[in-house]
Amino acid sequence: MPTLFDPITLGAIEAPNRIIMAPLTRARATRNAVPTPIMADYYAQRASAGLIISEATGISRIGLGWPYAPGLWNDDQVQGWKPVTSAVHGAGGRIVAQLWHMGRLVHPSVGEGQPVSSSAITAPDHAHTYEGNQPYVKPRPLDLSEIPAVVADYARAARNAIAAGFDGVQIHAANGYLIDQFLRDGVNRRSDAYGGSIENRIRLLGEVTRAVAQAIGADRTGVRISPNGEVQGVDDSDPEPLFAAVGAQLAEIGIAFLEAREPPADGSFGRSTRAPIAPVIRQAFGGPFILNSDYDAGRAQATLDSGLADAISFGRSFIANPDLPARLRAGVPLAKPDAATFYSQGSQGYVDYPAAA
Template sequence: MPDLFDSIHLGAISAPNRILMAPLTRGRADRDAVPTPVMAEYYAQRASAGLIITEATGISRQGLGWPFAPGLWSAEQVTGWKPVTQAVHEAGGRIVAQLWHMGRQVHSSVTGEQPVSSSATTSPGKVHSYDGRQPYEQARALDLDDLPGVIDSYARATENALAAGFDGVQIHAANGYLIDQFLRDGANLRTDLYGGSVENRIRLLDEVTQRVISVAGADRTAVRLSPNGESQGVDDSDPHAVFVPAARRLSELGIAFLELREPGPDGSFGKTDVPRLSPAIRQVFTRALVVNSDYFTRDAAQAALDSGVADAVSFGRAFLANPDLPERLRTGAPLNDSDMASWYSQGREGYVDYPVLRSQEAA
């Protein structure tokens, strides 16, 4: 069985280890979704990851409702991302951009328009906005005439990511966002070619992935799924029936890797009692499979590799406070605790000021 510190090919990307940095929203861009200089420092600090997957990054103003999150739809955003990718590469790292359309999870006070989704539904709870927490708004169901434009936005964001120097892209199809809203029957109430049957609900994921592949190549295209229970109000009556065929189709398309976010019943950031589908997905997805959620120790991550299900593990919150996480896992050094209050705040505090082993040992 492979070791966490063995190299791995993720499509065209040669990663020196199997400890990936999962996408982590941090809210350090400006109001125009342009990356700021401190983001280059943050990502470069974490360049020892086998691969960095960026925080979720908007493909369009319509799809990006998180305050101070970055985008990839404008020339200014491309310019803002270039120092980030350059800094990561100069530090010896590899980085891909995660492409995000939030669907019904946005608020008009941020985007300037009514949210859109697979169907005219409303998320439960409240949304983050520049004006604090507000109730979600009812989404407008995307018309058939709207969907080519959404798919074009994914292609344009991919072109921009490559122009900004990224090594590839990951399509965010998880966590109750737009593509997940099409995949799951709890949010997709359509009766046309994009609703009803599993084949129809997978259609948007399929078309987006094909279009992104046409720009970046299959070997630089990845996808993230959350084949589990409820996520931000989005659920499915039979997850196995939709996510296993979806994974099979992605394998047929030859994507570089598939990442699965699978919190268990004891998950510390999103719990589900639905059995993990990664073993079933492993049977149909023949390329690199990455597992994610609640991995904090070397032993837990190595066990995922030893099981034969996973080829690599993406660490999320452990990377927040431990820019040198691979070295800490290798040596068994203790991990820094992250400050949740600064996860989504602006500025350097709780972002680029966590100590690395060398500085701690010197102190």
């Protein structure tokens, strides 16, 4: 069986190891969602990952509701990303852009107008905004006539990602954001072609993925899902057949890789509420399969040994350990990240974590 340190082919990307950097929102862009120079330093420091999946990156103004998060819908943003991808490649790394539409989790003070979703159901808790935490706003359901434009926004962002120097993209279909709001029946109450049956609820993901694959190639297109457990108010009553259908659809499209965030029952960021669904998804998908959430080196290698996954993505471990692959190989204790600086705008807690001696 492969080790974490063996190479893997992910579509058009030849990754030198199976330690993937998971997407991590860090809020270091401008208010106009333009990447800043410090982001090039941050990502280049972590270029020893087999593959870097960028922080979630907005495909449109209406779809981006996180303060100081980056975008990929205009040329200023493309130009801002170019030094980042160049720095990663210069350090020997590979990087894909995660494409993000937050749906009902966009607050109008950050996004543009009333948020949209599959259905008119307000998200729980509070939105993070420039003016502090504010209650979420009730979304309006996307009209059938509007959906082609959303699909086109994903395709445009994918083309922009390639123009910015990314090696590919990952479509964010997880964690309670727009596509997940269509996938799972806890939020999707539609009665049209995008609601009700599993076939209908996976339709938007299929349309977006096909459009992105057509724009930049299926071999440069990945997808992220979160099949198990409630995330930001989104869950499903019967996830196994749903995500088996998702896996089969994505296999048919021929994407480069599929990543599933499936935390353990005692996870530190979210908890699974059912037995693992990953085995069902892996069987249905058949292509390169990446698992994420709360992995340490031992559990990660055991998962590869079991055949359940081909690679493991690490999130918060990469924040405080820019040289994570080397640390895992050497068995060096991992540094702990400072949660207070996760979303701050400065260098502290961002580019000042040292490599192991």
